[in-house]
Amino acid sequence: MTIVQNPQAPQTGAADAESGFAKLMSRVKRVIASNPSVLPTVAAIVIFIGMVVYGEVAYGRIVQYNTLSNLFINNAHLIILAVAMTFVILTGGIDLSVGSVIALSSVAGVMLANAGWDPMVVIVLMILIGTAMGLASGILIQYFNVQPFIATLAMMFLGRGLAALLSTQPERLADDSPILWLGEQFKVIDGEKVNDVVITPGVIIALLVVLIAFFVLHRTRTGRTVYAIGGSESSSALMGLAVPRTKVLVYVISGTLSGVAAVVYTSRLGIAQNITGIGWELDAIAATVIGGTLLTGGYGYVLGSVVGALVLGLMNVLITRDGGIPPEMTTIITGGILLIFVLLQRAVTSKRRT
Amino acid sequence: MTEPLPIVEMRDISIEFPGVKALDGVDFRLFQGEVHALMGENGAGKSTLIKALTGVYKIDGGSIIVAGQERQFHGTRDAQSAGVSTVYQEVNLVTNLSIGENVMLGHEIRGTFGVNWRATHAAATDALAKLGLEYLDTHKPLSTLSIAMQQLVAISRAMAVKAKVLILDEPTSSLDAAEVEGLFAVMRTLRDQGVAILFVSHFLDQIYAISDRLTILRNGRYEGEYLTRDLDRHALISKMIGKDLGALSSLGGNRRVEQRDYDAEAPLLAAKGLGRQGSIEPTDLDIHTGEVVGFAGLLGSGRTELARLLYGADRAGEGELTLHGKRVDLKNPADGLGKRIAFSTENRRDEGIVADLTVRENMILAIQAERGWARPIPRKEQDELVEKYITALNVRPADPNRLIKNLSGGNQQKVLLGRWLATKPELLILDEPTRGIDVGAKAEIQEAVAQLAEDGVSVVFISSELEEVVRLSERIVVLKDHQKIGEIVNGPGVTAQQIVDVIAAHGVAAAAESDIIDAEADVEPSNDPDTAHTPASAEEES
Amino acid sequence: MSTAARTTWLRELIRKPFFWGVIAIFALLALNVIKDPNYLALSVNPVNGNLVGNVVDILRASAPILMIAVGMSLVIATGGIDLSVGSVMAVSGAVAMVFMKDAGQSGSVGVALGAIGLALLVSAILGAINGVLVAYIGLQPFISTLIMMLAGRGIAKVITEGQNTSATNDPFRWIANGFVIGLPVVFLFAIIIVIIVGLVVRRSALGLMIEAIGINPKASRMAGIKPTGLLLTVYILSAVLAGVAGIMSVGTVMTVDVSRTGYQMELDAILAVVIGGTSLAGGKFSIGGAVVGALLIATLDKTIVFLGISSSATPAFKAIVIVVLCLLQSDRVRGWFVQRRKPPMLRTPSLPAEPKKQEVSA
Missing domain, CATH: 3.40.50.300 (P-loop containing nucleotide triphosphate hydrolases)
Structure with a gap:
């Protein structure tokens, strides 16, 4: 039931992707017809394509290898965070601690690596720090009835504070640190000049996380329990599902994936600081919500959240290209988009109820 | 053996x-x-x-x-x-997932690549087929089904786990x-x-x-x-409410009021076809000034639902309500309160008391809400008011500054009664005001109701205890299955037995409807x- | 007779939820005195007659915390939360600074008042947005105010064009740094505002209604209380008080640092409220408790610096305190302390979750 037990997971996804385009289209049609809840996710895909087209027309050089490669490379950590947040929001909860878990985990990781620890051990510890924070949130929420946003808010400040205790200076990884390999760029297709398809191990990790998450959510009893809890926690308990265990588990998953995101992010930048990741919880929530996951839980897809993360990433690219929009506006725009989607969700759900 | x-x-x-x-x-x-x-x-x-x-x-x-x-x-x-499997009144399924999944949740059939959805849906169809529901598309979301069908799916689920x-x-x-x-x-x-x-x-x-x-x-x-x-049925009902038939028959209408000519008098409140989908069928009802109208019926008969519409606790979906001959639309309780209607809920804990506030605060809450927060009731006025109702209703302990949650059920009820009396209502609706409280408090509340009617307040009195309804009411509206099935003008000779008869007879035999006295037929x-x-x-x- | 009266009085005091907050303040001060026996010493500046000393510093630092703590205690009492107070502080500070900078180097009182008025107006608008989203549209309070928390800092950056903005205006500066009868103006202001808010809330029926909504929203509705207007008022009040806090905090250095001003102050506000004995689930609130909480936090901040720990680490301590207080409020932990009577219901915590969710969205 856990992620580790199913090493075949990636193959499943790959096999699905290989089946022909026509088959895919007919399947998409059937899914939409039988399940209107995928509509928001489809809308997110449409928005993403629309942004790509607009960017190409308005600024040019969007639909090309290096821009799209960079989109994935620069947002690999956000994709992982969006996946993490999807688990939590699907149960109707929230995790505000993801950004500061990254700060704590990456500062601790870089300092340990620089102290001469084995890189593999460091990476595992970075991930486990996230797991521990997530476990703490989960226990507070499930067994002590603390509201999710309060428990994870406390974890958010705890993580930031601990990171600051470790160091308030930017901590730089040694240039020869093996961890940096995860952020190294490999050419897959050599295009003209710099127009190459490049990929980093970090991106591959992100994609693996997505595939495993997809498998867990759609092909395991645990994953279905996550959806059921979001539909109705009390019904799920009365149906005899393992509600308490699953609720703790989603926060553990969220924390663990935040640790993974910390590894991916640190390996790309080579620097960690206690102020890393401020506001990323908003980005992760926005990506999830844009991707069609309802904040009240029960509806949503992990692939939608990936699209949501790419929408946010592309938005940053377009803002940079435009040049007319001050970069300070980014959080306002993200907040505005999130608000609009939340309001849309509210309109849709209240309509559904009547 | x-x-x-x-x-x-x-x-x-x-x-x-x-x-x-x-x-x-x-x-x-x-x-x-x-x-x-x-x-x-x-x-x-x-x-x-x-x-x-x-x-x-x-x-x-x-x-x-x-x-x-x-x-x-x-x-x-x-x-x-x-x-041992259970299907509850509120369907305990999750509407966001498919029909098939709801049947199989927690028991999905697993293959090499996790859950085998094809086999799982097939198993769900099998389980549904046992109840003759094999025509349902198990891939459709549960929310596309009516509550009744969801109920059957819930039973299928129970059976799927053997x-x-x-x-x-x-x-x-x-x-x-x-x-x-x-x-x-x-x-x-x-x-x-x-x-x-x-x-x-x-x-x-x-x-x-x-x-x-x-x-x-x-x-x-x-x-x-x-x-x-x-x-x-008679035996069943009397065993449920704890009075044998003989005792029921001997209880007469204690309120000896001169028969009023209801047609000649304009009613204080008149409902015409007032109803709300899923809770109460369209109902006609007149309530006159200074009259006690009892709502009789078993739990779930629609007695509470009707009363809620009269206050605005729920908004009526159809029909009209007139007050003093003028049409009113009660959207929320504040509207009802503004029209001098008060409603004391049967659900004292969830909808009545504000547990962590004092007796005094609970009592003045409704009038304060009506005045708005910017016009606080002066402390002196509060004290007088609270003192008055604590004495009049004999609230014990007579300490206005005690938290209401530390009072007994009967005294909480008296405080709530005081809250509504303080608003000087023209119509007071009391839903199960005497449930779960001791005998002494019960009698005091009954006395208070009788006194109110004397003072010209109209009262709607709802209780599971039929003899209480008979003792207090001038007219008794009988409800069953979410509709009004009859109205009895109280007087000497009317007994709780008659109401039991009306309820037992209704719907069993078509003929019994017109003949409410002879209930042997059922x-x-x-x-x-x-x-x-x-x-x-x-x-x-x- | 008098001893009996005194013991009940003492017992009453111990039962006050913020009693332990007061004890904690004294404990922290004692800790500092151990490190430096002269810690509590007050001296009078011979030039201007002002009091100088660590305690005065603590009072001065507590002023902005007092403001947001009082606002937050009202919001939490309604069963909500306002995560945007820190960002509103930054916005308010940015508005004031930019206004005064644009007005030139005049030291006029008019400019200072204009800056304050504009800052508070903008804060009120942000609060009104929160209020409308919560009260009329029915969004969960934490998500509406979370968006405002993150977008607000962006708004502050836009106002200052991303720069730390400084201005000179002596009347404005006086608010944060001046002294009256030897005491810091900013603390006097804070206390006056707290007293005004306390009087308004407790002398009108506002406090009663806020508590009623927070304790039992259904019963309050049945009693005829309309929650929308009240919620809007409370969120606006919280934002305006955060605006005041912003003015106080930028006034000290006459500079707004958009990424630092008010940063993580929402934690301080929540912590102060919880220390003051208000439950995060809503209901009964205590403004006096929030004041004690704010003073404790200011003392804690100063103590941490005094003991030589990095000030950016303070959130960790505060987070731990919040977690501990939340644990103490939870039924499970209370059950451990109450005599070991077996609980009648096994699964109560999981069952009521559903209707509550309905309630919030209704």
Whole structure:
């Protein structure tokens, strides 16, 4: 039931992707017809394509290898965070601690690596720090009835504070640190000049996380329990599902994936600081919500959240290209988009109820 | 003794909540292949007993034996694995997932690549087919089904996990007649397959239509176990409300008021076709100044639902309401309050008291809400007001600064009564004001109601205790199955018996509707082929 | 007789939820005195007659915390939360600074008042947005105010064009740094505002209604209380008080640092409220408790610096305190301390979750 037990997971996804385009289209049609809840996710895909087209027309050089490669490379950590947040929001909860878990985990990781620890051990510890924070949130929420946003808010400040205790200076990884390999760029297709398809191990990790998450959510009893809890926690308990265990588990998953995101992010930048990741919880929530996951839980897809993360990433690219929009506006725009989607969700759900 | 062993036997069950004995030495047994009705008024302990059986509550005393083995369930999961499944009044499924998944959640069929959805949906279709529902598309979201169909899906789910005991807790409360018939057909099929079904419903007709045997609880105590066909409606109702027929008959209308000419007088409040989908059918009703109108009916009859519309606690979906001859639309309680209507809820804990506030604050809350926060009631005025009602209603302890949660139920009720009286209502609606409170407080509240009517306040009085309704009301509106089925002008000679007759007779035989006095007729029709259809295992009893 | 009266009085005091907050303040001060016996010493500046000392510093630092703590206690009492107070502080500070910078180097009182008025107006608008989203549209309070928390900092950056903005205006500066009868103006202001808010809330029926909504929203509705207007008022009040806090905090250095001003102050506000004995689930609130909480936090901040720990680490301590207080409020932990009577219900915590969710969205 856990992620580790199913090493075949990636193959499943790959096999699905290989089946022909026509088959895919007919399947998409059937899914939409039988399940209107995928509509928001489809809308997110449409928005993403629309942004790509607009960017190409308005600024040019969007639909090309290096821009799209960079989109994935620069947002690999956000994709992982969006996946993490999807688990939590699907149960109707929230995790505000993801950004500061990254700060704590990456500062601790870089300092340990620089102290001469084995890189593999460091990476595992970075991930486990996230797991521990997530476990703490989960226990507070499930067994002590603390509201999710309060428990994870406390974890958010705890993580930031601990990171600051470790160091308030930017901590730089040694240039020869093996961890940096995860952020190294490999050419897959050599295009003209710099127009190459490049990929980093970090991106591959992100994609693996997505595939495993997809498998867990759609092909395991645990994953279905996550959806059921979001539909109705009390019904799920009365149906005899393992509600308490699953609720703790989603926060553990969220924390663990935040640790993974910390590894991916640190390996790309080579620097960690206690102020890393401020506001990323908003980005992760926005990506999830844009991707069609309802904040009240029960509806949503992990692939939608990936699209949501790419929408946010592309938005940053377009803002940079435009040049007319001050970069300070980014959080306002993200907040505005999130608000609009939340309001849309509210309109849709209240309509559904009547 | 050829008696077969019961599949479920609960012996001497006791459950205590802080301050209340919810169940006190209750026995209960359930046999394979029978439909067993659990009967009792609100607060009798039916749901507590069910929750004890399903492991939601822990029992403080007694033993539970399932299939010959003494069990201690820790939660629904435990109970389910022992073969005890429950379908609740509010369908306990998740509407965001597909029909098939709802049937199979937690029992999905797994293959190499995790859940094998094809096999899982096929298994779901199999389970649905057992109830004749194989035509449902298991891929569709559950939310596309009506509540009635969802109820059947819930039963399929219970059967998919191979339940030997199926508990149906008020499954029919939101179903229409045809849907109920469909549910009954399924229940008969399952019974014939040897499933033991525990059925709870407030609709007497349904009890007589489907159940083979029944157990009656009253005030958390065991009242008796009977074969359904041996117990007529009168006997059943009187056992449920705890008065034998003789005692009921002797209670007359105590309010000796001169007969009023209702037609000549313009009513204070008139409802025309007032209704709300799913809670109360369109209803006509007049209430005159200074009149006490009783709403009689069993729980779930629509008595509370109708009252809520009169206050604006729920907004009416159809019909019109006129007050002093002027049409009003009550959107929320504040509107009702503004029109000098007050409503004391039956749900004292959730909708009545504000537990962490004091007696004084609870009492002034409604008038303060009406004035708005910017115009506080001066402390002196508050003290006078609170003092007045504490004395008048004899609230004990007479300490306005005590938190209301530390008062007894009866005194909480008096404080709430004081809250509504302080708003100087023209119409006061009291929903079960005397439930769960001691005898002394009960009498005091009844006196207060009579005095109010003398003072010209109109009162709607709702109570499960029929003799109380008869004693206080000038007119009695009788409700059943979410509609008004009759109106009785009170006077000498009117008894609780008559109301029981009206309720028992309604809908059983078409002829009985016009003839409310002679209720003997209904005993015969209840012995129709449906109830005669009793499985062999339970037959030997008695 | 008098001893009996005194013991009940003492017992009453111990039962006050913020009693332990007061004890904690004294404990922290004692800790500092151990490190430096002269910690509590007050001296009078011979030039201007002002009091100088660590205690005065603590009072001065507590002023902005007092403001947001009082606002937050009202919001939490309604069963909500306002995560945007820190960002509103930054916005308010940015508005004031930019206004005064654009007005030139005049030291006029008019400019200072204009800056304050504009800052508070903008804060009120942000609060009104929160209020409308919560009260009229029915969004969960934490998500509406979370968006405002993150977008607000962006708004502050836009106002200052991303730069730390400084201005000179002596009347404005006086608010944060001046002294009256030897005491810091900013603390006097804070206390006056707290008293005004306390009087308004407790002398009108506002406090009663806020508590009623927080304790039992259904029963309050049945009693005729309309929650929308009240919620809007409370969120606006919280934002305006955060605006005041912003003015106080930028006034000290006459510079707004958009990424630092008010940063993580929402934690301080929540912590102060919880220390003051208000439950995060809503209901009864205590403004006096929030004051004690704010003073404790200011003392804690100063103590941490005094003991030589990095000030950016303080959130960790505060987070731990919040977690501990939340644990103490939870039924499970309370059950451990109450005599070991077996609980009658096994699964109560999981069951009521559903209707509550309905309630919020209704």
